[in-house]
Amino acid sequence: MKKLLAILFLFLTITPMAQAQIGKVAAIKGKVDNGYNFWLYAPQAYADQPQRDFPLVLYLHGQALCGRSLRAVDRYYTLDAIKMGREINAMVIAPQNPGGGWKPERLKNVIDWVTDNYRVDTDSIYAVGMSLGGYGIMDLVGTYPTTFAAAIAVAGGTTLTDVQPMGELPLWIIHGTADRAVPISKSKAVVEALKREDNDDLLRYTWLPGVNHGRPARIFYLKQMYDWLFSHSRASEPQVVNRDISITLDDIAGTYRGLNSRNKTPIPQVNDIE
Numbered sequence: 001m002k003k004l005l006a007i008l009f010l011f012l013t014i015t016p017m018a019q020a021q022i023g024k025v026a027a028i029k030g031k032v033d034n035g036y037n038f039w040l041y042a043p044q045a046y047a048d049q050p051q052r053d054f055p056l057v058l059y060l061h062g063q064a065l066c067g068r069s070l071r072a073v074d075r076y077y078t079l080d081a082i083k084m085g086r087e088i089n090a091m092v093i094a095p096q097n098p099g100g101g102w103k104p105e106r107l108k109n110v111i112d113w114v115t116d117n118y119r120v121d122t123d124s125i126y127a128v129g130m131s132l133g134g135y136g137i138m139d140l141v142g143t144y145p146t147t148f149a150a151a152i153a154v155a156g157g158t159t160l161t162d163v164q165p166m167g168e169l170p171l172w173i174i175h176g177t178a179d180r181a182v183p184i185s186k187s188k189a190v191v192e193a194l195k196r197e198d199n200d201d202l203l204r205y206t207w208l209p210g211v212n213h214g215r216p217a218r219i220f221y222l223k224q225m226y227d228w229l230f231s232h233s234r235a236s237e238p239q240v241v242n243r244d245i246s247i248t249l250d251d252i253a254g255t256y257r258g259l260n261s262r263n264k265t266p267i268p269q270v271n272d273i274e
Contacts, residue, residue, distance in 0.1 A: 060133030102136025157186025176211030
């Protein structure tokens with residue numbers, strides 16, 4: 001009886017997020033020609049609802065995580081948020097960059113491989129990234145704008161000379177004003193270029209006053225980020241950008257409220273997602 005009561009007490013004290021089945025993750029290595037090695041996450045619903053296609057989120061890490069050990073990648077950003085209890089009912093791609101800038105063609109090859117091999121809603125493909133990953137996001141959506149339903153670039157910039165294709169999809173650019181690693185001028189240059197051509201109907205931008213380079217990483221743990229992404233679909237005509245969901249300094253300060261930051265729930269690793 002004491003053991004039963006202890007189990008019942010443990011169940012009642014777990015938050016609803018922690019009770020959720022978080023799914024599985026597979027390490028995909030050497031499968032994509034001219035691509036990247038990556039983690040592929042599928043929520044539990046992917047197995048429970050075999051007739052359904054799922055949204056897909058690509059997230060790109062910053063320079064510090066470049067290398068050849070995928071283990072570095074799942075400790076931060078979206079996969080880490082899932083471990084802490086953030087429910088994201090979507091497939092997630094988390095590639096690792098071995099070094100240098102992210103290459104749009106290689107990223108597109110990864111996305112195409114996943115959409116060819118798994119049940120993906122191709123009207124609901126999203127991209128998020130920070131720092132070097134923020135550069136990767138803008139370069140990627142600027143090269144393949146019709147692939148994505150929406151994208152968020154944090155503390156980044158672009159290497160593209162023509163940024164106008166970025167105006168073809170809902171794009172949210174976020175940058176701290178006190179960023180010394182990647183100056184806010186890199187993001188502002190994209191915003192101003194789109195504005196000059198009256199090509200900013202689908203653009204959002206948020207400048208975070210006094211915020212440095214590292215602090216915006218917390219945004220990847222916020223529910224608002226994913227709610228904003230999933231509120232867009234390429235099936236919607238005409239395309240519109242959601243301006244109702246905001247991310248404030250107070251939101252960033254309270255990022256981990258309701259999340260299990262100490263006792264993370266590991267995501268079961270499998271050889272493949274079924």
